[in-house]
Amino acid sequence: MTDPTPGSTPRTRIRRLPERTVTELAKAHGVLDAGLVAHVAVLDSEGQPYVVPVGYARDGNRILFHGSSGSRLFRSLGAGAPTCLTVTLLDGLVLARSAFESSMNYRSVMVLGTCTILTDEEADHALRVISDHLLPDRWADIRGPSRKELAATLVLALDLNECSVKIRDGGPEDAPEDLDRPVWAGYIPIVESFGAPVAADANAAALPVPNYMLGWTR
Amino acid sequence: MTDPTPGSTPRTRIRRLPERTVTELAKAHGVLDAGLVAHVAVLDSEGQPYVVPVGYARDGNRILFHGSSGSRLFRSLGAGAPTCLTVTLLDGLVLARSAFESSMNYRSVMVLGTCTILTDEEADHALRVISDHLLPDRWADIRGPSRKELAATLVLALDLNECSVKIRDGGPEDAPEDLDRPVWAGYIPIVESFGAPVAADANAAALPVPNYMLGWTR
Structure with a gap:
């Protein structure tokens, strides 16, 4: 196993398939900056975990996201329940010559910790x-958020002090004895892209699509 | 709130934004069948949750996935730890005229339960x-899995008895007082697609891409 990510501890070191563990924190930042949706774990009072999708952003060494302040699960996060936030980008299908080596290409970051509630200017x-x-x-x-809208929003921060990143790319790693099987092998990239903007209504349709949106690509 | 999904119980009824709760089990099946990667929650012995991405498939009324039999987290799932498996498909960015109504279009299914280990023919x-x-x-x-490869693989099933589905689509839901703001509003679809297959090596490059792969689209 290579050196752990700077922000990693023993419990976030990936124990399986260590060759997929890319350990630089910069790579974790790169994955987090490329993603739009994270999956966050929340435990209820009976220890039942829930996995909830959230939009998020990285701000330096922490992840920011928000939910409804009326949500029991988000309030539990804000109260300091241990959590895990994972971002996964699916990059391709890996077609090996055996079922066992068939796989997917992906980039994934897992962050462990507890959230902090942000208020006011934060x-x-x-x-x-x-x-x-x-x-x-x-x-x-x-229009920015009104006081009432802010009150309905729970803003949470999760530090990147304990995180790991796994990246799998390229083709299959077939066993030597499988290399001569008469079947195509390789990988199929998966790409995410934006379609053409769809106006909400006549008011919007009468306005130009803003220039900054023309620069949005994936 | 509309009727709950047939396989739903009170704890999986979505408590926030109920208008996004589409309640037919058939819709949950549709989302699960359209996805490739799920995020599964696993608790360690100290109650720390982990959220792990897995490839999966739906088989009737259950979800099937697998991991390494050497993985502590997967063994914990196999031993009956309560879990949550969530599949989220991101469908678009929603550009409202206010920050509060800005959102994303998505389809998401959350399944609660405990996993069963499958063996032998199962x-x-x-x-x-x-x-x-x-x-x-x-x-x-x-090549199908060898006995040794099967021994290294933990195959798990999670019944769809307790699940919920949330779907958000279309444009923003701006407040009436925001509709005249002079800013474009609407949504931008996000689509996932396959790129051209990349051969693993000279052996593969000398073989035709199989016909069935030509039918793979997203």
Whole structure:
């Protein structure tokens, strides 16, 4: 196994398939910056885990996301329940010559820790950072949150102090005895892309699509 | 709130944004059949949750997936730890005229329960079903798992008895007082697609890409 990620501890070192563990924190940042949706674990009072998708952004050494302040699960996160936030980007199908080596290419970051609730200026800043990640340059064009909307929003931060990154790319790793099987092998890339914008209504259709949206690509 | 999904119980009814809760089990099946990767929660002995990405398939009223039999986390799942498996498909960015209504379009299914370990013929069947979902028609072309490979593989099933589905689509739901703001509003679809197959090596490059792969689209 290679050196652990700077922000890793023994419990986040990937124990299986260590050759897929890429250990630089910079790579974790790269994956987090490329993703839009994370899956967050929340435990209820009976120890039942829930896995909830959330939009998020990285802000330096922490992850920011938000939910409804009326949500029992988000309030539990804000109260310091141990959590795990995982971002996975699916990059391809790996077609090996055996079932066992058939796989998928992906980039995945797992973050362990407890969340902190952000309030006031910190919450304002976090909402702006999340918007800038998901919808770059959109913030200045739209109405910011009202006091009532802010009260309905629970803004959470999760430090990247304990995280791991796994990346699998390229073709299959067939066993030597399988290399001569008469079957095509390799990989099929999977790419995510944006379609053409769809206007909400006549008001929007009468307006030009903003320039900053033309630069949004995946 | 509309009627719960047939396989839902109170704890899986979505408590927030109930208008996004589409309640037919058939819709849950549709989402599960469209996805490739699920995020599964696993608790360690200290109650720390982990969220792990896995390839999976739906087989009737259950989800099948597999991991390494040497993985502590997967063995914990096999031993009956309570889990949650979530599949999320990101369908678009929603550009509202306010920050609060800005959102994403998605389809997401959450399944609660405990896993069962499959063995012998049931494990063989499950591996075939998973392969058929991720790589349709590939199974007959490749070498099936050896006894040693099967021993290294933990095959798990999770019943769909307790699940919920949330779907958000279409444009933003701006407040009436925001509709006249002079800013474009609507949504941008996100689509996932396959790129051209990349051969693993000279052996593969000398062989035709199988016909069944030509039918694979997303």
